[in-house]
Amino acid sequence: MRILLAGGAGAIGRELTPALVAAGHEVWATSRSAAKGSVIAGAGGHPLVMDVYDVASIDAAFEAARPDVLLHELTDLGEYDVAANSRIRIEGTSALLDAAAGHGVERVIAQSISWVVADGDSLAEETEPLRPGIAPGAPELEQAVLAQPHGVVLRYGQFYGPGTWRSSQTPATPEALRLALAPMAEVSSFVHVADAAAATVLALGWPGGVVNVVDDEPAIAAEWMPVLAAALGAPSPEVPASLPHGRPISNALARSRGFAPRFASWREGFVSPDGGVVRSATAL
Template identity: 35%
Template sequence: MKIFVAGATGAIGRPLIAQLLGLGHDVVALTRSPERARTLAEQGVEPAIADVFDADAVKAAITRAQPEVVIEQLTSLPKTYTGESMSAAAPVNTRIRREGGANVLAAAQAAGVRRYLRQSIAFWAVPGAGLADEETPLAFDASPAVAADAHIVTEIERRLLETPNLEGIALRYGFLYGRGTWFAADGDVAQQVRQQKFPIVGNGEGVWSWVHIEDAVIATIAAVDRGNPGIYLITDDQPLAVRQWLSAYAQWLNAPPPTQISVEDALLLSGADAVYYGTQMRGASNVKAKRELNFQPRPLEWIVNSAVAHAS
């Protein structure tokens, strides 16, 4: 199968391309960098050089490639995971998802692409009891950045799923961990935890849903072959409260235990979004992905055989 990947050099894009090639697919990857194009070619990928914000160039690249499937993994995230860095990166990241993604989608539709998969986000469901599923509304009334992102996710998913003559699939990934992520042992969050700069906020009841980067790739490839049009939550089997996963993560890193701060202090130091992540976030259910994609995610790396796994 011929597959066009936009966002081929990101944390998911790199292992995704390797897996697609290993399965015998013909892969065309979009890049604006001649240097990265050479690297892709050395891997056996056909590079397509175009700026994602140049609609005509993107259309020409996809028309020339004539893929059956397009996978969009476009993001522009900072190397550090802090409130300041995420806020600074937000305008560019929003533009690349909105404008860049719109250009890729329009080009795919014009070229007669059969199926289109795009990256989305699993952890912005409206707070409530139990795990959120694909039908749960998003948190439009949450803290400022969360609410803004919930609106953006809704906008770009609707744009995809309402595009005529295209099988659109939105893959809502949980928090990514593994090689090349913030939560890798050499990642930015790991460094913050070692320095006790990533505290538990309040009672630490915000529930996070995780997925290993390689499992995200496996689910994406499964969706290429047998996913049904619509939304899938791609997360592991054990969403955990911050007080659980963060304590186990520190132990796994051989770091000091995380500190704990009040909601009031968190509001002053880090803002309402930090409080939302720490105390209100809702976990996600992967039942649909397991049923329809035969998704079998691994346990969270730092929870396996830990006391937290048995206490949760």
């Protein structure tokens, strides 16, 4: 397939391009900066500069790629700017989908999140709606993508691994470590970024709808925080006294469709030399 990957230089985009190429697909991957083109080209993709808020720029990307599939992996979380990320989910998604319709692209796969469904103790399946206001723009993104002739929404778990906040490259500054170790709820579900990319490649053949992409072991904060802190060479922080309960997320649907994460649990991924989280002895 010919694939237009919007967000090719981000954490998952860097994993997706080589995975897609290895699966035999042709990939045109976008970034906002020409300077990142070498990263995309080095992974086997065709780099494109695209501004998702510039209609002409988006049309030029579609004209160059002539895609069979649009993969929407755009985020704006570099500075943890919630408003900017909400804008890209709403305005950016709308602009991409308008261009896809105009260029006859019916198959769309987009990034969403799994961890903002209603709190509870039972495993959350894909029928659970996202709670409004917790992740601004995510419900609107899902609704827009699912309205496409063939729209797939991937609700990823919390990322870790190369290029994410939870990686061996996380700066050893108090603020960076705070973000890496901050629990969003008492119960969380994780996924290694390379496993998320592998699921996304599989999703090219999945029917439309929502699919959770998480590992096999939901975790409470008191369990995962010390393990991640040790991997990052940081002191183990205290678990906040008051947290939303959260919800364990089921990956049964993705598993039934062939998803087999290399790191079935964060317990393995955080401490594996191949997980991209453990700092080298020289870095500690």
